[in-house]
Amino acid sequence: PGQIVLGVLQYIYEHMDPTLAFSCSCRIGLCGACLVRVNGKVVRACTTLVEGDMLIEPYKTGAVVRDLVTDLPPLVKQQGESVGSHPAPGGDEAGKQR
Incomplete structure (x- = not known):
């Protein structure tokens, strides 16, 4: 209960399938x-x-x-860059494709 989709994707990546690719930033x-x-x-x-x-x-x-990584429209890319990078759990740099 209360789990978000991104959390599930991260769990799958970290514990079940380290080849899973998805994007996140902010x-x-x-x-x-x-x-x-x-x-x-x-x-x-x-x-x-x-x-x-x-x-x-x-x-x-x-x-x-x-996998779940797509070539995002330019406006979405620009918005992600304007938010900036934030450290991700586990020391990964946010915004990197996994």
């Missing part, structure tokens, strides 16, 4: 770097609560680079 719902589709609806992974069975797919506005 982690507070401002930049849009973590946009994905959940059950067909475009959402921010960092603010969307997990509810039962969910199908998580790449945000398909740009080309899919790998």
Whole structure:
């Protein structure tokens, strides 16, 4: 209960599949770097609560680079850069693709 989609993706990456690729930056719902589709609806992974069975797919506005990483529209990239980088859990630098 209370788990967010980004937290689940991080758990999968850290404990189950270190090859999983996804994007994140601000982690507070401002930049849009973590946009994905959940059950067909475009959402921010960092603010969307997990509810039962969910199908998580790449945000398909740009080309899919790998797994959940897409080539984001320029405005989203610009917003992410304006927010700046913040340290991520585990010492990773925020904004890096995983």
